[in-house]
């Protein structure tokens with residue numbers, strides 16, 4: 001069985017690649033990083049190390065790579081012969097890979113009538129749906145119709161903390177033991193890919209929002225507040241009691257929004273929160289706050305981990321969130337010269353001021369109670 005995976009980075013090699021191998025697939029990684037692609041082709045395998053007290057190593061075999069910049073035709077051929085396609089490139093990169101995927105699917109229409117599923121494993125709501133829209137935009141009307149019949153784009157939620165890392169072996173990747181991969185089965189075409197570790201559900205929305213608004217909300221609190229207090233890693237920031245209290249508070253607020261929206265059991269949700277806080281305190285992982293805080297404009301977007309739970313909280317309780325507002329205020333001041341979005345954010349703040357910058361990034365209307373709550377944190 002052949003899998004084509006876009007993005008041979010942390011989550012690509014450390015999570016998706018590992019599960020595909022264990023499910024019996026040969027995985028062809030597609031990436032723009034030539035050094036990684038060469039190494040994958042030279043060695044055909046790499047190690048995934050579990051970051052735990054008693055660490056274990058899984059050697060992922062049956063892998064190869066294609067550089068999509070220098071060998072786009074090989075990517076098209078790989079898609080034409082694939083049994084499953086996955087991506088983990090980052091939400092902002094999905095439009096950039098959609099044309100090549102469209103070419104691959106068009107080629108496939110000429111040579112096969114086999115259905116195919118394409119799963120975007122990104123931290124966003126509706127990632128595969130967004131990829132599908134972008135792919136269809138590169139196809140003629142008749143190809144769009146044929147693609148809609150044969151190719152599924154089931155949305156997915158993936159959870160495993162994989163920090164940025166520099167290892168002597170450039171392919172080796174250290175990951176936390178925990179993982180979760182949930183896929184919307186109603187959008188699958190043909191037979192569901194049989195991959196141990198995937199949980200198929202009918203409606204992904206509660207799962208992706210629970211993950212994004214708990215794991216990633218808590219992570220964003222730790223990253224932005226931790227960075228503002230001078231901490232370099234999530235583990236270091238988590239030792240600070242004031243940060244722990246802010247995470248607790250923010251996750252109670254996002255939890256309230258989730259429980260009221262989806263009817264989650266209160267006790268089970270509290271257990272979920274506690275498990276996540278323990279994961280952030282894993283001493284065997286060194287995860288930089290700059291990785292977790294990367295892309296602050298995306299993270300302050302309307303449907304993302306800060307604005308959406310905070311505005312849901314207001315809608316459902318009639319009160320303004322305290323801890324989420326504080327985190328949004330801190331995120332607006334996030335400075336990192338190595339992060340393009342952080343630089344752009346500070347340019348926007350300098351030109352427009354905090355309030356207007358927040359309005360345009362978050363999509364909130366002027367006078368929205370969340371804007372007032374955030375501004376109150378910035379200028380009490």
Ligand SMILES: NC(=O)c1ccc[n+]([C@@H]2O[C@H](COP(=O)([O-])OP(=O)(O)OC[C@H]3O[C@@H](n4cnc5c(N)ncnc54)[C@H](O)[C@@H]3O)[C@@H](O)[C@H]2O)c1
Nearest residue numbers: 007008009010011031032088089090091122123160161162
């Ligand atoms: N790292 C984590 O803890 C984690 C966990 C869950 C989900 N995610 C999500 O997974 C996705 C990837 O994150 P990551 O941490 O692995 O990032 P990463 O930067 O380690 O990996 C991204 C990879 O995509 C490649 N890439 C960039 N442009 C490309 C293109 N045009 N074509 C093909 N490949 C391209 C990069 O070279 C890189 O190898 C993101 O959506 C992230 O939110 C990450």
Ligand SMILES: O=P(O)(O)OC[C@@H](O)[C@@H](O)[C@H](O)[C@H](O)CO
Nearest residue numbers: 123158159160161162216219292
């Ligand atoms: O990948 P991002 O930039 O959306 O978010 C940064 C981290 O919060 C994220 O990568 C987590 O480590 C991951 O989502 C855990 O499953």
